[in-house]
Amino acid sequence: MAFTALLANKMRSLLTMLGIIIGVGAVIAMVSVGMGVRSNVVDSISSLGSNMLIVSPGSSNSGGVRGAAGSRTTLKYEDATAIKNKVKNIDYVSPSVSHSYQVVNGNQNWNTSVQGVTQEYMSIRSLEISSGSFITVNDITKRNRVAVVGSTVATNLFGTSNPVGQNIRINNQPFKIIGVLDSKGQSSMGQDQDDVVIVPLTTAMERLMAQNYVSSINIQVSDSEMMDQVQEDVEILLRQRHKIIGGKEDDFTVRNLTSLMETMTQTTTMLTLLLGSIAGISLVVGGIGIMNIMMVSVTERTREIGIRKALGATFKNIMMQFLIESVVIGVVGGIIGIIIGCILSTVVSQLGSFTTVITPLPIFVSFTFSVGIGLFFGIYPARKAAKLDPIEALRYE
Amino acid sequence: MSNSGNITIRLKGIKKLYKIGQQEVAALNGIDLDIKEGEFAALMGPSGSGKSTLMNILGCLDRPSVGSYMLDGQEVAHLTDDQLAATRNKKIGFVFQNFNLLSRISALDNVALPLVYAGVGTSEREEKAMYYLEQVGLADRADHQPNELSGGQRQRVAIARALVNNPQIIMADEPTGNLDTKSTKEIMEIFQKMHNMGRTIILVTHEPEIAVCASRQLLVRDGVITRDEGKGVVLDVV
Numbered sequence: 001m002a003f004t005a006l007l008a009n010k011m012r013s014l015l016t017m018l019g020i021i022i023g024v025g026a027v028i029a030m031v032s033v034g035m036g037v038r039s040n041v042v043d044s045i046s047s048l049g050s051n052m053l054i055v056s057p058g059s060s061n062s063g064g065v066r067g068a069a070g071s072r073t074t075l076k077y078e079d080a081t082a083i084k085n086k087v088k089n090i091d092y093v094s095p096s097v098s099h100s101y102q103v104v105n106g107n108q109n110w111n112t113s114v115q116g117v118t119q120e121y122m123s124i125r126s127l128e129i130s131s132g133s134f135i136t137v138n139d140i141t142k143r144n145r146v147a148v149v150g151s152t153v154a155t156n157l158f159g160t161s162n163p164v165g166q167n168i169r170i171n172n173q174p175f176k177i178i179g180v181l182d183s184k185g186q187s188s189m190g191q192d193q194d195d196v197v198i199v200p201l202t203t204a205m206e207r208l209m210a211q212n213y214v215s216s217i218n219i220q221v222s223d224s225e226m227m228d229q230v231q232e233d234v235e236i237l238l239r240q241r242h243k244i245i246g247g248k249e250d251d252f253t254v255r256n257l258t259s260l261m262e263t264m265t266q267t268t269t270m271l272t273l274l275l276g277s278i279a280g281i282s283l284v285v286g287g288i289g290i291m292n293i294m295m296v297s298v299t300e301r302t303r304e305i306g307i308r309k310a311l312g313a314t315f316k317n318i319m320m321q322f323l324i325e326s327v328v329i330g331v332v333g334g335i336i337g338i339i340i341g342c343i344l345s346t347v348v349s350q351l352g353s354f355t356t357v358i359t360p361l362p363i364f365v366s367f368t369f370s371v372g373i374g375l376f377f378g379i380y381p382a383r384k385a386a387k388l389d390p391i392e393a394l395r396y397e
Numbered sequence: 398m399s400n401s402g403n404i405t406i407r408l409k410g411i412k413k414l415y416k417i418g419q420q421e422v423a424a425l426n427g428i429d430l431d432i433k434e435g436e437f438a439a440l441m442g443p444s445g446s447g448k449s450t451l452m453n454i455l456g457c458l459d460r461p462s463v464g465s466y467m468l469d470g471q472e473v474a475h476l477t478d479d480q481l482a483a484t485r486n487k488k489i490g491f492v493f494q495n496f497n498l499l500s501r502i503s504a505l506d507n508v509a510l511p512l513v514y515a516g517v518g519t520s521e522r523e524e525k526a527m528y529y530l531e532q533v534g535l536a537d538r539a540d541h542q543p544n545e546l547s548g549g550q551r552q553r554v555a556i557a558r559a560l561v562n563n564p565q566i567i568m569a570d571e572p573t574g575n576l577d578t579k580s581t582k583e584i585m586e587i588f589q590k591m592h593n594m595g596r597t598i599i600l601v602t603h604e605p606e607i608a609v610c611a612s613r614q615l616l617v618r619d620g621v622i623t624r625d626e627g628k629g630v631v632l633d634v635v
Contacts, residue, residue, distance in 0.1 A: 008501050307497045310458060311558070312486020312514040314479040390458050394497065 005297075005325055016293045017333035019286025020370045024337025025344060026279035027366040028358070032345035034272025035357035041268050045261045051091075051224050052124065052257040053231055055079075055217040055238070058250060073213040074242055074251045077201070080217045082241060087233045089226040092120035095214040097204050103197055104169040105157040112153050114170055114197045116204020124220045132164040132179030139200040143207060147175040150194035151183040171208055175199065231256055276362065283366065286333070287373035294326050294381035305385050306393025315386045322382035323375065330374020334367045341366075404467075405565060405597050406432040406455065411464035413450050413620075424450040425461070426620035432599065434565065437592040439611035440601045447620040449570075452601050456489055456568045457481045469565060486514050490559025494571035496551040498543040504554045505530060505539040511562045529557040533587060549580030556587055566597045573607055585610050 006013045057072035080095035097116040102109055121127070122134045130151070139146050147168065154163050163177045184193040205211055221230045231254050238252055298305070305318055341363075345356040413425040424447045432438055442448040453459035454466065457473055460481075466474045473484055490511075491497075498507045509526035517525070530536050533553040535546075543551055552572060559567050569588070573581040589610060592598055600611055608614050616624035 004501060303497070304499055307499060308510070308514075309482060310456075310485060310491050310497070311511045312482050312562075314482045314514070316479075317514055391453050394458075394493070 003328065005301075006328060009297075012293060013329065016289055017329055017336065019289035020283065020330060020333030020373070021286075021337040021340060023279065023283030023286040024334050024366045024370050025341035026282050027276055027369075028338060028341025028362050029344040029348065029356075030275035030279040031272055031362035032341075032356040032358045033348060033354070034268065034275045035359055036349065036355040038265060038268035038272060039357050040355055041264045042261065045257065045264060051221040051227060053219040053221060053227070053234065054255045054257070055083075055219065055234060056215065056253055056255070057213070058252050072251050073211070075214050075217065076212065077205070077214055079238060079241055080214065083217065083219065083234055083237060086237055087230060089222045089230055090219055091222045092124050092218075092220040094118050094120040094124050094218045094220075095201060095216070096121065096218065097201065097209060097211070097213075097215045099204075099209055101171045101197075101208070103153065103157065105163075105166065108157045110153055110156040112150075112195050112197055114199060114204065114208065116199050116201040116208070118201050120220075121198070121218070124218050127184075128182035129179045130182040131162060132177070134179055135198065135200050140202050143202045144200060145173065145175045145203060145207065146178045146200065148179040148181060148198040149177055150181045150196040150198075152192055152194040153197055154180050170197065170199070173207065227256060280366075280369070283369060283373060286370075287377040290326050290329055290374055291377035291381060294322060294378055295384070297325070298322065298381045298385040301385075302388060302393050302396040305388050306390050306396065309388070309390035310394060318386040318388075319382045322385050323378045326378025326382070327371060327374040330371045330378075333374075334370035337370065338363055338367060403434045404431050405434045405436075405469055406430065407465075407467040408454075409465045409467075411451075411454060411461045411466065413447075413454065413459070414462040423620050425454070428464070428620075428622060430615070430622060432597065434597055435592075435595045436613055437588070437598045437611045438600065438613040438615055439608035440599060440615050440617060441603060441605075441608050442617035443603070446617045448601055448617040451617060452568065452570055452599075455599060456491060457484045482514075486511055487562060488564050488566060490562065490564040490567045492552070492555050492559050492567065492569040492572045494574040496543070496548075496555045496575075498551055498554060498558075500543050503540050503542055504535060504546065507543065507554055508557045508561050511558060515562055525561055526557070529561045530554070532560070533557045547580070548576050549583055552576060552580065552584050553587065556584070560591070566599065567591060569598065569600045571602055572600070573602070573604070581607075 055075065057075040075095075077095055080093050084090065084093040094117055096118075098113055100111060101114045102111050103114070115121075117135065118140055119135050119137055122129075127134070129148070132148070134148055135146065138144070147170065149157075149163060149168075157163065157168060158166065163180060166177050167174050168177060169175070181194065181196070181198075199208070201214070205214070219230070219234065221227050235250070235254055239250065242251055244250060305313075308318060308321075342358055345358055348354060349356040408428050408430040411425055411428040411430075412423055415422050415424055426447075428451060440448050440452065450459070454461050457468070457476075458481075460476075461474050464474065465472060468484065469488060471484075473481070476484065485491075498504075499510070505523065505526050508530055509522040512522040512525060527536065527539060530539055533556055535550060535553055535557070538546060538550060538554075543554065546554065556572075559569075567588075572588075573584055576584060585607065588598060588600065592612075598611070600607070602608055611627075613627040614624070615622055615626075
């Protein structure tokens with residue numbers, strides 16, 4: 001019965017549905033764009049290494065004059081070893097030092113960050129080697145003058161030729177290139193992650209920089225649930241080792257990449273919600289369109305309602321007839337909207353170099369919403385129809 | 398002919414009052430009326446006489462302001478809207494001047510409509526609707542929409558619809574008002590046939606030549622019944 005009435009006014013039904021179609025389509029497209037941004041952010045943060053804790057030295061303090069963060073020299077290689085041995089739920093511990101040096105190959109030179117790390121660094125930072133190999137335990141113990149270069153450094157010093165096996169000079173000391181890193185591109189903070197030279201930690205500390213302290217310790221925790229616990233354990237251990245008692249200030253800081261990730265995810269979730277709710281407004285507008293058309297339909301069919309009532313239709317019968325009609329508009333419009341929304345977000349991801357993620361939740365929510373809107377905005381006109389006085393309805397021209 | 402038969406309709410002191418501004422106007426001003434089962438009564442009167450209001454009350458489309466209306470032994474003057482709807486559905490069949498068929502559905506579906514609200518299943522609905530379409534001689538037009546039928550045919554579809562739920566009373570409001578002479582004759586023959594089969598028929602008309610087909614003539618004027626001829630004449634059910 002509802003279908004007959006809707007089919008009798010095809011153009012009108014279609015236009016009414018259009019409001020719902022656009023609403024649902026927009027919600028799905030917008031939310032999938034938002035989810036796409038979110039998964040981009042999550043990917044780029046986890047490319048820094050997941051479940052990471054970074055220990056860095058605090059600022060120095062001599063006679064009340066405080067130095068820059070990281071200027072303390074109290075964080076030692078032995079601290080890293082102690083953390084690895086004494087704190088539970090840790091996969092890797094990688095202490096590192098870094099300094100900017102001029103790197104030279106023949107008549108080419110490049111100023112870059114040289115990092116002294118251990119072999120675990122590769123796993124922690126999720127690095128990939130595109131050719132050659134990474135630093136080994138052997139290189140660490142023997143303080144070998146070997147280096148792994150990032151792709152930016154490789155291009156600037158060697159152009160297109162393969163640098164593996166070639167020699168470069170770092171701070172006028174010869175190093176042999178044993179590997180080239182896979183390109184990681186820019187970090188989410190806009191840093192070029194490929195502009196780096198990696199050398200064994202011991203070589204860097206003793207041969208290049210002549211220092212006995214490290215500039216940071218990266219810790220990979222085995223389980224993301226354990227992050228806070230491990231962070232606390234590391235802090236307690238380091239305070240013990242550095243003999244910091246009571247309320248005295250730490251001479252180090254432990255940062256947590258997961259909390260950064262959480263903040264970013266929260267931000268993008270807010271963004272998604274914002275986009276979704278703006279699109280949701282058009283869904284409500286579509287619902288008002290349904291109400292409008294149903295009101296017209298009730299007025300137009302006053303006589304029909306009168307006839308039905310004279311023949312014995314009850315309040316409920318008439319109410320249901322019009323409610324079903326508006327719900328059908330909601331359902332059909334919702335389904336078409338879902339299809340269009342999915343197509344739209346696929347097109348967006350194809351055209352822009354943009355990831356969109358279609359998840360079942362916004363589809364389910366916007367569909368339920370569109371059916372609900374059909375129901376909600378149908379109730380008033382349906383009630384109006386059902387409450388009509390049969391005599392007046394029959395007299396209506 | 399005899400004067401026997403059960404009383405189907407009994408109106409006592411029926412008044413219908415409307416408020417126009419500060420003034421109360423009585424459309425019906427104290428109607429007492431008995432109609433027996435199997436009677437064929439014609440309700441006549443000039444426009445504004447209150448005969449339409451009386452018709453609406455008799456048809457359970459409206460409630461009286463004052464008075465008692467016993468339909469088939471049941472007081473209907475104070476039923477709720479839905480109870481009135483159910484009463485209309487089961488006990489009364491309507492035939493209107495302008496047919497009042499739904500234009501978008503077939504003749505068969507139009508006839509079956511009261512059965513939808515009576516809660517009858519689809520197959521039984523179609524079977525019954527088809528039977529009554531045959532009775533009015535329109536079995537071959539079952540799939541036609543009302544706008545594909547002539548006026549007389551439309552009125553016959555409407556009569557089939559009035560009969561389909563097998564009601565005790567048929568209410569006809571100027572059923573021949575929009576029809577030519579030939580169709581009028583056909584329709585009146587059908588009413589005659591229904592009367593012969595023992596149904597109670599109440600016919601509203603202002604044409605005396607139509608009214609004479611009925612066995613009883615009632616004249617309504619200024620909200621009261623001023624003439625009542627042929628009261629209680631009922632055909633013996635053969």
